[in-house]
Every structure is written in C-alpha cells, then in structure tokens.
Amino acid sequence: MKAGIFEPLKFRPFRSLFGAQLFSDLGNWLDFIALQVIVAYHWGLDETAIAAVIIVLGLPWVIIGPFASVFVDRLPKKQMMIICLFLRIMFVGGLFFAPNLYILLLFVFLKGTVAAIYDPARQSMIRFTVHDNHLPEAVTLSQLSVNTMKIIGPALGGGVIALFGAKSPFLFEAAGFFIAILILLTLPNMDEKEMNADIKSEKKNRGNGNYWKELLDGIKHISYTPLLKSSVILSSVAFFIIFLYDGLFVFIAQNLGFTEGNFGLLISAVGLGSVVGSLLMGNWTHWKRKPIHLMSSALLFSGSLIIVMGLGSMEIVNLPALAWVIGAFFLGFMGSGESVPYGFILQSETPKQMMGRVSAAATSLQTFSMLIAPAMGSLLAKWLGVSFVLIGAGGATCLLGAIVLIFIVRRINDQKDIQEKQFQA
Template structure:
C-alpha cells in the first residue's frame, strides 16, 4: 500500500528551491517554444526534406551524448550559480540568432550551440536541487521537476504554434529568448555555491569516478540501465504516432488530442507520485511495476492499430493518458534515485552519464522503429515493443531487483534519509 508523505508542494516553501523551480519552468518553456518553429522553417519556408529533419534531430540530441558528460566534470570546478545564469544568457542569444538564420547550415550550427549549452545547464540544475532541498523532500522535488518538464512539453509547442500563426515564424524565437532571459534574472536570486576546491573533491567529480560511483551502487546502476532500456523502447514507436492515427482513420485533430492526452496523463502521474510516495524505499520495483502497466497498454494500442480491436476515441484517449501516467510514475522514482544515491559533487557527472546513455537511445531507436514498421506494420511494432517492455519489467522486478531497497552503503554515507 502506498504511504502518504509530505505534501508535494513542500519543497517550494524553501525560497532558494522556489526560485530554482521558477527558473526551470521558464527555461523549459523556452526550450519548447521554438520546437515546432524549427521544423516548420526547415520544411515549409526552405523546402527541405527528411534528411534536414534528421540533421536537426542529431543537432538536438548529440550534445547530450558528447558535451553533457564532459562539461559536467569541467563545471564542477566553477561557480554553479554563475554558470547557470551564463547558460541562460547564451541560450537567449542563440534563440535570437535563430530568428535571423539565413540558411540551413547556420540554423543547424545555432541549434547545436543552444543544445550544447542546455546539456551543460541540466547537470548544474540537478546539483542545485541537491543543495537547495533537504533529503526528506527529494521525492517531492523529483515529482515537481517532472511535472514542470511535462507541462512545458504540452504548452510550449502549442504556444509556439500560436505565436507563429499570429505573429510570424520568427516570433517563437524571440519569445524563447525572453524566457531564457527571465530565467537568468530569477536564478540570480538563488544561493551561490563554489566549485570543487580540494583534490579529493576534484577526483570525485571526474567521469571515471562517476562511473565507479554508479557501478558500486546496484540500485543506482539498475535504475540507469532500466530507464535507458525503457527510453529506447519508447522511441522505437514514439515517432510512429502520426502514421498510427492515419492508419486508424483519424485526422490531424485527433492526433493532437492523443498527444494532449499523453501530456495530461504525464502531469497527473507526476503529481500522484509526488503526493503518494510509498515507493521511496523500493524505487526500482516501483519503476518496474509502472513499466509493466505501460507495456500492457502499448500491446492494447498495438492490437487496436492492427485492427484486431475496435475501440472508440474515448478509449484511445484513456489509453494514451495511461501511457503518460505510467511513464511519469517511472520517471519520478528514477529522478529520486539519481538524487538520493549521489552527493553534491557526483550528482552532475552521474546525471550527465545517465542523460548521455538515454539520448543515445533517442538517436538510434527511431531509425530502427521505422525499419520495423515497414516489416511488421505500425500495430506489429507496438505489440512487439509492448511485449518486450512487459518481459523486461518482469525480469527487473522478479530476478534483477527483487524489490531492492535503497543501498545500505548509500544510507551509511548519509546520502538519503
């Protein structure tokens, strides 16, 4: 039975974290405001095709694989608050530059710079959470962060599309730049912290030390590997949703409803995980249970997509909302494990390593998913992915983690309550 814990909003009572959370909302919103505008300019304004869109995806994802881990080590030795503000200002500048990009190569270069800075910013933000939130509130902070990310994914692209329709293709970039500038202003009020000073702390901040830290903690290692595997499986079918709705006889408006249902379910899932967090002592088992439910839903969606089940729109919406809900139910415990099993030095490199592993999946899985769709059909891909997800979740829950609690070594070092 889930145990009721402290209210979800309790971390916001801390002034420093409240300002950090506001800065995250603004910067995440800026990340998504120009997301649709980038694709629209490439396809509609400049007339490029799928290869240009693939190049855009690479420029967005590659920095998290290459730049993030490297910079997470270098920035450990510098003032964290100042670097976060500099990152926001750099992103504001690149967003404004995108509004005036004259060609595809210039646009892609600016996108590469922008997301390289974002890959630097994210581990710094994780480190700031570690410093500003008490260990007892880490679960709630993880839920709030996940909720903010999901809300901006819903409203950011919609707002960007509305700005494009009303004010032109450049408007989302100006708005995105303004969001980053506001985030920098808000983050200027959080407490400052200095970089690592002594040699021991510098050694802990290295990627090699982060790797040793992960491999020496079974729960942390299992959470990263399991989350990366689930991330790969999700991206096998994520890009196939437009084709799925077309094959199911639904138009573009229905696709928007289904995507909105996923987003709404994600927000609800993050809220629920933060308010009822009896999963804290066995987060891996809970992640596996959420993925078991998610895999079962994917199989059902696949059966409907293949024409084996006849379902009305309301059922489609419920199923997609369920996918969002179960995804957040897994993501919040994962964020908690990252925070609970690291200290203020290792959180940045460990977070960057985890992000690099997951983003590598994002770069490889869509191509494989498209190839499988040509062989199995959209429904077949979903059924296969759902089945593999169920089997992986069962294996994780029964034979790998077995309901493992947070590691005794972690508790002994005082990294978690």
C-alpha cells in the first residue's frame, strides 16, 4: 500500500521535530512585514534601509552558517536546537526594543546567525527521526511547512499589526519560538546512541578531528557526489535567476494591470501553488528515482511562464487578471518541483554525521546567489526595463532546464552504449 505524505507523522520523534518546525517557520515569517513597516513607516527611511535589512538577514547564512556547521555535527542536535530557540526569543526582544536602524540591524544579524545554526541541526535530525523509505515524504512535509508559513506568516503579521501595532508581531514570534521549545522537549533521545556511534566512527576516520579538515570534508562531499553537486549548482543558479526579478515583481504586477488592492492575489497564488505542489509530491513519490529530471523539467515549464508574464508586462500578450493569477499559481507549483527534489537529494546523498556541514555549505552558496541577484536585477531594470529583465530571467531558466535535461539524456545514451559494447564483447 502506498504511503501518503503524512505517513512520517506516525513516528513520534519526527512528529515532535515537525511540530517544532511549524512554529519556528511561522516565527521566521511573522516579523517579515513588521521589520519593513517599522523601517519605512515609523522611522521614515528609504529603500536603502529596507535593502540593508534584507541583506543583513541573509548574511549569517553565508558567513556564519558554514563555519558553525562543524559544531552542529559534533554536538547533540536536540539541545542545540533548544538553545537556539531560547536565543531567538532574546534577539526578538532586542528587535522589539530597538530604538534605531543600527540596533535593529544588529539584532536582525544575531537572529539570522542563530537561525543559520538551527536549520542545519534540524536537517540533521530528519534522518534520525524517520526510516529512509519515508524520507521523500518527510522532506516534502518539511518543505510544505516552509511554503505554508511563507503565506500564513506575513498575512498573520499584517493582521496582528493592524490590531495591536507595528511591534506586536515580535511578541507573537517569541511566543511561537517558546511553543517550539516545549514541543522539542518531547523529542525522544533515542537517536543519541546512533549519533554518537556515527561521530566516533567519523573521528576514527579523520584522525585528530581537525576543525578545518572537518569543514572542508563537507564541501568536498558536495564536489565528490555527482547527484548532490548537480542539484546544489542547479538550485543555486535557479535561486539567482528568481531573485533577479523577485524584487521587481510589484512593478511587473502594475504593468499587468494589478492595483494595490488585488496585487496580493498574485503573491498568494504563488504561495498556494507551492503548497499544492508539495502536497502532490508528498503523495506521489515516484520522482525520487529521477529527481534531477523533475527539477530540470520544472525549470523549463516555469521559465516559459515567466517569459509569458514578461510579454504580458510589455502588452504583447493580453490576458485577464484571473489568467495571470492562475499563471502565478503554476509558477509556485513548479517551484515545489525544484525545491522538494533538492531537499530529498540533500538528505539521501549525505551521510547522517555530515548533514550539518553539507547542508550549511549548500545553503551558503544558495543564499550568496540570492543576495547578489536583487542588486543586479535592479541595475538591469534601470538599463533595459523591468519587462526585459523578466523575459531574460525566463529565457535563462528555460536554458538552464534544457541544458541539464540534454546532459542527462546524453549521459544515459553513453551508459547504454557502454552496456551494449560490454554485451557484444
């Protein structure tokens, strides 16, 4: 009988881990609107200040996460996650009382640093809480939490601001992290024997346990594992292309005829599409045999949708608002066709005891792509115009998907030729 997406929740350890993730992910997105409202409306600062907040949010994932990941792999994951959540509550308190932009940026950086340590630890724990045959469903549930909270978090944050004031989301965020701590306390320690055995085995293999050697081992593992290396490069380039136009989406929506009142429909449709896509992939897991095929095919389809939106922005293609909303839904739907297989490859192609280092190194590369892309997108928009940036991004997405698919097909044909020659010999 085929296992459904919720099958991993039958295991108590994963249930505790996933429950904590729900509240942690919600906390991550609750303050997304609050930070921008405080900076832009309360302090009257310009776009540069907003950009500074976004950059400082991402920096820890690039410059702290990879270096801290060695300790993530060495230390007990459950205790580390609980400590990280306590620290996040403290830093959210700092955001609540921040009197100016500089203090705000300091606490944004500190909160991001703890998040960059928490997430690799959580990724590591997934493998210890479910059997390998339930890994696709577990990874999909994890991605479903991220995608769902991207929708619920900002919407809830906006509602809380309207009811209780601009800084109130920080209080709800802190409460969410506290609930996550309570749930994590129910996580059994059943994995510790296996974890300690893995760590001891790796220590024996690596000799003296040199910090820099351990750090490089995580990077080397990515470069020496073809499927993992391909997925990391593919997702990083895809993230770069997406964030070229992501910050310009509001201007694209204006060109498509959306007003302030219904612009939110477009964003919500993307989020809803990613949730539906994750649910579908969790119940249909045949893709796990060929995850790169799915990632590259999803890029081809999403690139085509982006090109059509770019042509719509130039008024070459004229469609009603509902059609653009449906297009945005499928854009999100295809996005899950990239993110879920990537998460599965990351988990399945990495030894348990190296998960923290490999996850942090991969995330660092992706976040770096995401940080430099908006500035480049903004410059290109000023030079070429928003519509041309969108069409260019769509074309690059299609090209990326096509190149990977062609490479895969050629590789399969080469393998067939080798097998035929061996058979004839």
